[in-house]
Amino acid sequence: MDPAPIALPLLIALAAGLIGLAVGSFLGVLVLRLPHRQPVAMARSQCPHCGHVLRPGELIPVASWLIQRRRCRACGATLSAFYPVMELAAAAVAIGAAVFLPWPESIFACLAGWALLVAVGLAVGLADRL
């Protein structure tokens, strides 16, 4: 049996998921910083409680949150589940679009889904609730 027909969709889903996690991390930044008119690019991520600037190992989507047991390494404050939830939601959007839609509709659906995530996050005022 040829594994290629199964392997390729799995690779596409895996790639879409990884891209979605990374994009989700940025979408979280948008939701949290845009309402406060803070820069979304060229500004380092930091702990919302103590201002500790996050190092590369603390910026791995979902994994860092789990490895650090939901706590800031510097001050020990609990970090909101918003971060991994946003990253996983963006990954789910990317995987769903890549698996269920043909190219190039999948790209447009993915971008629309990500925009919807940001819009919902801004609309419910997550930036002020965390």
Ligand SMILES: [Zn+2]
């Ligand atoms: Zn901290």
